[in-house]
Amino acid sequence: MFKRCKLHQSILLALILPSVAIAEVEITGYLKNETSVFTRDGQVTGEADSMLDERGHDKGDLLKFENSARLFLNGYLGEESTWHADLNFIYDSEGVNDYYKGHELYTQHDYVRELYVDTSALGWDMRLGKQQVVWGTADGIKLLDIINPTDFRELNQNAMEDSRIPIWMINAERNIGDNSNVQLIVSQVEENKIPGLNPNGDAGHPFLMKGVETISGQVNGFYNVAPALSNVAATFNGAAMGGGFTGGMPLPVGLNLFAGLTVDGFAGNFWDAATTPGLLNPTVPTDPVAAPGWLLLNAFSQFGFTGQPGFPAGLNDPNGNYGSTNLMPITGLTPLSPTEVTWDPENASSAFEVMSNATF
Incomplete structure (x- = not known):
């Protein structure tokens, strides 16, 4: 009427x-x-x-x-x-x-x-x-x-x-x-x-035009990707402050100590996250406990601290992306399994691959 x-x-x-x-x-x-x-x-x-x-x-x-x-x-x-x-x-x-x-x-x-x-x-x-x-x-x-x-x-x-x-x-x-x-x-x-x-x-x-989608799109729009990137940065900073990159020694300055480390410098290297739970120590590909950095980057991106030592059990970290926006080129999203992902900065198809030379 x-x-x-x-x-x-x-x-x-x-x-x-x-x-x-x-x-x-x-x-x-x-x-x-x-x-x-x-x-x-x-x-x-x-x-x-x-x-x-x-x-x-x-x-x-x-x-x-x-x-x-x-x-x-x-x-x-x-x-x-x-x-x-x-x-x-x-x-x-x-x-x-x-x-x-x-x-x-x-x-x-x-x-x-x-x-x-x-x-x-x-x-x-x-x-x-x-x-x-x-x-x-x-x-x-x-x-x-x-x-x-x-x-x-x-x-x-x-x-x-x-x-x-x-x-x-x-x-x-x-x-x-x-x-x-x-x-x-x-x-x-x-x-x-x-x-x-x-x-x-x-x-x-x-x-809806491609250019507009890069602004407001749920998956690829900067309006949604930027806050998601900020959440991942907060997760990395929290890990650094808790000693996750320094053998368990608390680091009040957080990521400031790693100002020269690039995204690809982290994602393209290998880390030992198995023998020292909650810590990330540099290692080599031949180490049996070596984990590719892009898997850890995807874990922080999609799940934040969910399931990590010290984080309340049964709760999901609100800083996790959970596949909502295009941070990493994921192929699946099995709960707390970050392995369904690839890493190829030379043929970038995700936000972190595009900004692979950005520093912490």
């Missing part, structure tokens, strides 16, 4: 009492359905919610099922002025979340797309209200057409008049002589709408 508002009541009065409010109202419109399907199986960019999430869509699944009723209303206000309204009642049952299903202000799904009055005063022609101002287009490229923001929910597949977002403004124009004119625009400020640049990340949106 629609909530009654002043605009709603005004439109009703205009339709019911045309002889009182407006002399004549012209109404046109259309009904439209847009349906599209996926043409192959797979997972769209940014859809996974963990490193091991392989959920996706099947060939033939609905990508879009959008129904809309568009109404255009035009009328006169007195002898010199006219008014226009563009109403768009629209719903897409396949939208990835409520933001992309039905009405949302200042998007392609705004129910009141346009509402303005055309009038003139003191030699100025004015359009007052919610509107679009088009400053030239060329074969789908928007160079000067920058007054109105754009809704990129389907990238460039929508007509510009639909993807352009009408905003409230004063648009005044006046001729100067026979060959010149001047235009004055005072407009509302509204940003472009880009899938993924929302608080919830829009996971599963079929038009």
Whole structure:
């Protein structure tokens, strides 16, 4: 149900009492359905919610099922002025979340797309209200057409008049002589709408761009990877302070003593974590208790101190990543088993491999 508002009541009065409010109202419109399907199986960019999430869509699944009723209303206000309204009642049952299903202000799904009055005063022609101002287009490229923001929910597949977002403004124009004119625009400020640049990340949106995923994606987005890296750093620092790298001798300065050690310097070497539980001592690959550093790095990354000596039994360390973001190129996540991982900085596919030369 629609909530009654002043605009709603005004439109009703205009339709019911045309002889009182407006002399004549012209109404046109259309009904439209847009349906599209996926043409192959797979997972769209940014859809996974963990490193091991392989959920996706099947060939033939609905990508879009959008129904809309568009109404255009035009009328006169007195002898010199006219008014226009563009109403768009629209719903897409396949939208990835409520933001992309039905009405949302200042998007392609705004129910009141346009509402303005055309009038003139003191030699100025004015359009007052919610509107679009088009400053030239060329074969789908928007160079000067920058007054109105754009809704990129389907990238460039929508007509510009639909993807352009009408905003409230004063648009005044006046001729100067026979060959010149001047235009004055005072407009509302509204940003472009880009899938993924929302608080919830829009996971599963079929038009989410790779660049956006590197910002907000659950697995690969810096917005989520950075805090996870910070948690791993806290785990390493705690291990260093507890003597994990110094034969059990507490080290109040933490990782400061290892400022020159790189990520690959740790991950690419071998450590003895078996004969001295809770401690990490450098060793060689031929040592029967040698553990590759990347396994220990993955253990700290995925599980933190969970299961380590001195950590409360039965509790999970909140600093653990547990496969949520792409810190290490894991192939599985058996509880407290860090061995399902690889390490290949030259063909990096994870955060720590990319930053293999970063120092502690």
